Each structure stands twice: as C-alpha cells, then as structure tokens.
Amino acid sequence: MNQSSLDDFRATVWDFYAKHPRIMPWRTNTDPYWVLVSEVMLQQTQVTRVIPKFEAFVAALPTVKALAEVDLAFVLQLWSGLGYNRRAKYLHQAARVIQQQFDGEIPRSQEALVSLPGIGRNTAAAIVAYSSNSPSVFVETNIRTVYINHFFSDRAAVDDAEILQLVTLTLDRDSPREWYWALMDYGTFLKQSKQGALDQSRQFKKQTPFAGSMRQMRGRIIKVLSEQGGSSEQELSAQVDGDDRFAAALQALIHEGLICRELERFHLTGDRVNSDNRTS
Known part of the structure; x- marks a missing residue:
C-alpha cells in the first residue's frame, strides 16, 4: 500500500x-455522557431510530448520576422501541459502576471503559475518540x-x-x-x-428477519409492560399476541433480570444484581 x-x-x-x-445531537455536544449513551444506543440500530430516543433519554436522565439513581424499570420505559433491551440494562449498570468506582466521572481511557458492563474494546475506543478527540x-x-x-x-x-x-x-x-x-x-x-x-x-x-423472531416477541413484552404496568401471564400473552415464542421470551427476560414476577403478575424490574446486594 x-x-x-x-x-x-x-x-x-x-x-x-x-x-x-450529518447533524446529530452527540456530534453537536460531545460530552462524554452523551457519547456513552449514543454509542450504546447505536449498536445494531440505525441513526434515524436512535435520535428521538436519545433526545428523550438525555432529557429525562441528563447525567450519569441521574441514570444511576433511577431503577431499571424507568430506563426500560425510555428504551422501549429501540430493541436489544439488554443494552439498557448494561448502560444502567455502567452508570452505577461509574458513580461507585470512578467518582461519577466517565473514564477517559479505553482500559477503564472496557471494565464497564456492555462496553467492548471497539465501543470503548469510539467513546474515547468522540469524547476526547483521541x-x-x-x-x-x-x-x-x-x-x-x-x-x-x-x-x-x-x-x-x-x-x-x-x-x-x-x-x-x-x-x-x-x-x-x-x-x-x-x-x-x-x-x-x-x-x-x-x-x-x-x-x-x-x-435474521425481525418479523417472527424472538427479538420481536421480547420487544412486545417490554413495550406492553412499559405502557401498562403489571399483567398476569394470561393477560400479557393476549396483549402481545403470544404464540410459541411467548413462553421462551418471557423466561429469558426474567432470567436476564429485565422483568420480574410478583403476586402472579409480571412487571419491569430494577437491576436484579444490584438490588440483591443492597442492605436495608
């Protein structure tokens, strides 16, 4: 060459x-928090879908501290419609780690960034490039x-x-x-x-195509619980047009800590790992 x-x-x-x-909010403002949120949202999602969700997200949760202090249910409500909801959980967990281990300051090094949940080496390098012009x-x-x-x-x-x-x-x-x-x-x-x-x-x-996929069913469940709150399994199945994907999607979301079952009703949940570790 x-x-x-x-x-x-x-x-x-x-x-x-x-x-x-192209004009994008995280280009106009390269604050590390805006860059972090945008990079996680942009994983496997088109810019045109991300922009309105990003704007609503940072309006509701304008800082790392604000994100760390809410429960996961609220984050999932803001995220609903973007898909790949585990990203929301990882971002929420990352904010809590930043608050607890980095004094509320988003790390400026790739090595520190990859220690955060859901942040791989390429995402960490992108965050450093965009937020620090490195x-x-x-x-x-x-x-x-x-x-x-x-x-x-x-x-x-x-x-x-x-x-x-x-x-x-x-x-x-x-x-x-x-x-x-x-x-x-x-x-x-x-x-x-x-x-x-x-x-x-x-x-x-x-x-794989979205229509008919497990991703589609998972998204429907999160959307219904975001908009309507708790539902019984029978109600939830009817609300999402449950088919043979429903039971597996429901169990996967429970296992991942994105939803929980209380008194025979399903709800969006907080961060299960952090909640289990809290003392009263």
Whole structure:
C-alpha cells in the first residue's frame, strides 16, 4: 500500500464529508455522557431510530448520576422501541459502576471503559475518540464498509485485523473525532447505494428477519409492560399476541433480570444484581 493511494483515500472521505455531513445531537455536544449513551444506543440500530430516543433519554436522565439513581424499570420505559433491551440494562449498570468506582466521572481511557458492563474494546475506543478527540483505533460496520469498498473489493473473508491496520495508517491524528464522523457518513452512503459488500467481511453475520423472531416477541413484552404496568401471564400473552415464542421470551427476560414476577403478575424490574446486594 503506497502513500499516494492512502492520500487519495483520505481525500475521497474528506471530500464526501465536506459536502454531506450529518447533524446529530452527540456530534453537536460531545460530552462524554452523551457519547456513552449514543454509542450504546447505536449498536445494531440505525441513526434515524436512535435520535428521538436519545433526545428523550438525555432529557429525562441528563447525567450519569441521574441514570444511576433511577431503577431499571424507568430506563426500560425510555428504551422501549429501540430493541436489544439488554443494552439498557448494561448502560444502567455502567452508570452505577461509574458513580461507585470512578467518582461519577466517565473514564477517559479505553482500559477503564472496557471494565464497564456492555462496553467492548471497539465501543470503548469510539467513546474515547468522540469524547476526547483521541486517535484511538476501532472497527465497526460503517468502517468495514468503507475499507472493504476501497481496499478489498476483490477479496472475500476480509478480517478485522487487516482493516485495523489500514485504519491505523489512514487515521487523521490531528482531527480523529471528525475523521471518524466522515468515515461513518461515507460508510452509510456506500451502504445506501448498495456498495457495502459487508458479506466480504469475515466478521459479517447476517441478521435474521425481525418479523417472527424472538427479538420481536421480547420487544412486545417490554413495550406492553412499559405502557401498562403489571399483567398476569394470561393477560400479557393476549396483549402481545403470544404464540410459541411467548413462553421462551418471557423466561429469558426474567432470567436476564429485565422483568420480574410478583403476586402472579409480571412487571419491569430494577437491576436484579444490584438490588440483591443492597442492605436495608
């Protein structure tokens, strides 16, 4: 890979971004809390779906302290509709860890961030890049799209390790935050114009259809309990159009501590792990 091709690549990305930058609340305000919430919400969820949920979330819970002090039921009510509700639980747990172990300050290092529930290495690196304008290196879907399109268009089974090498080589170390914004916007454009070719990634996993999935049934249960409160199993099954997925979805949500059963009625629950450890 010669320097000229790397420079041409940077120019392509920057030129696109100069003409088509997207406006998002967590770009306008790069406060670490806003970045943390947005990065967790954006996992496997499109920006257009996240923005209204994000705005409602930070309006109701404007700080880490505020998030840590409410119970999980309230967080799930705010989260309902985004899907993958375990992310809400992890975010809630992370806020409590930050309050208890980091004096209420979101860590600025990747090593500390990965100690938080639900925060992997790529998410931690993204949080550092966006909140601190630090030249951290990471890979996610849009980044894969861009680099596969430009450098591996004739390859199959491209590994993230190969992409990471190029991300490191091409990273704008003077403006890493904006460079990653540019990559994200360019990657979104490539996917929308059917130039993504994500199936060429070794890490690619095709998402199963939402309709008829366990994810759909889990989401219905959380939504009903968020909007209507406690329900008996029979009522809940009727309210969510329960089918052969219902019992398994219900038990999984109980096991994960997202809902609980009290006096034969199901409710959204608080953080089961932290609640069990509290003393009266």
